[in-house]
Amino acid sequence: MQYRRFGKTGFQIPVVSCGGMRYQQSWNDNDPVSEDSQRNLEACIRRSLELGINHIETARGYGTSELQLGKILPTLPRGEMLVQTKVQPKADPKKFIADFEHSMELLGLDYVDIFSFHGINTAKELEWTKRCFDIADGWRKEGRIRDIGFSTHASTQVIMDAIQTGLFEHVNLHWYYIFQDNWPCIEEAARRDMGVFIISPNDKGGRLYDPTDKLRELCAPLHPMAFNGLWCLRRPEVHTLSCGVARPSDFDIHVDMVSQLDQIETLLPPIEARLEAALAEAVGEDYARTWREGLPEPEDTPGELNLPVMLRLRNLALAFDMIEYGKMRYNLLGSGGTWFSGKRAEAPIEDAALAHCLTHSPHAQVIPGYLRETHQMLAGAKVKRLQQN
DSSP: OOEEEOGGGOOEEESEEEEOSSSSSOSSTTSOOOHHHHHHHHHHHHHHHHTTOOEEEOOTTSTTHHHHHTTTGGGSOGGGOEEEEEEOOOSSHHHHHHHHHHHHHHHTOSOBSEEEEOOOOSHHHHHHHHHHHHHHHHHHHHTSBSOEEEEOOOOHHHHHHHHTTSOOSEEEEOOBTTBOTTHHHHHHHHHTTOEEEEOOTTTTTTOTTSOOHHHHHHHTTSOHHHHHHHHHHTSTTOOEEEEEOSSGGGGHHHHHHHTTGGGHHHHHHHHHHHHHHHHHHHHOHHHHHHTTTTOOOGGGSGGGBOHHHHHHHHHHHHHHOOHHHHHHHHTTTTTSGGGSOSBOOOSOOOHHHHHTTOTTOTTTTTHHHHHHHHHHHHOOSOOOOGGGO
């Protein structure tokens, strides 16, 4: 395993982290845990440590994950692990304190190395975090946490605002090949010597564990997960990628990927060229380069439509046959809360209704038609986030 310095705290963190969102038994933390589920989770943790992946990440919001980890973590060499948990900020700091204390009780640890405010997704949640920050800082002074940061599914502007408070030592955010909007936030984090952790590069990054045949072909000789991982880690500003495992073998592709880090400049350029050519062929060269320009945020759109997401999903479906991924994401719009903002088109989209919010887009004339096409391709029954199921 290779390691990178995780910002100003100085932790040496593996470039692949063990994410705790998929190996737990249930999203309901009150459900009983079966022996088979516990054995599987413990096998995942032991395999992670065997591979040198000593960063174990979880959250109060991950159902039985903390409870199940709490049965094995205290039996392992504590000084050789970096344990991270995340707790949502609350309008009432007393509720935030109660959630943190519950996390610590479940984990069975005296301290966690990396603590994150979970889900600073809106300006309001950033204000709640500021309200709770002194409490977390007190825990750091007591030695109960060693590093304070935040995770986010927010717009780029909200993430930037949070980074520029100067309060945090790390950020967990989305950034990968098919979603590059947050690069300015990573640059700002690097200027402030913050650790950078990439969330869900394999799932939200394109359901890469189940890639389309076309995506496999375009990414050859790499598996699409390996391509995406190398693409992210090419940037030294990125320190670790979450590998959310459901079974011990899920680490295998990522370990192989790490062994190829020294071949990045040989392996990636031809794959990037093929991906870019496929997108240009599918949607047009000019549109492929400029489709994102001038698109409004959902709150500035009639019906709170999330135009960037909808148009990105169209691109991916047409260029890479990513229909199933598109359906998963498109049908979450409207029910994802602050974790996936905006809505899909429920009523017929009229060109005139969007005209005033597309004045800065070079493609204002064609976008309404593209949105109708996207809805026809991807619309189905609404889905919920995993935590809501």
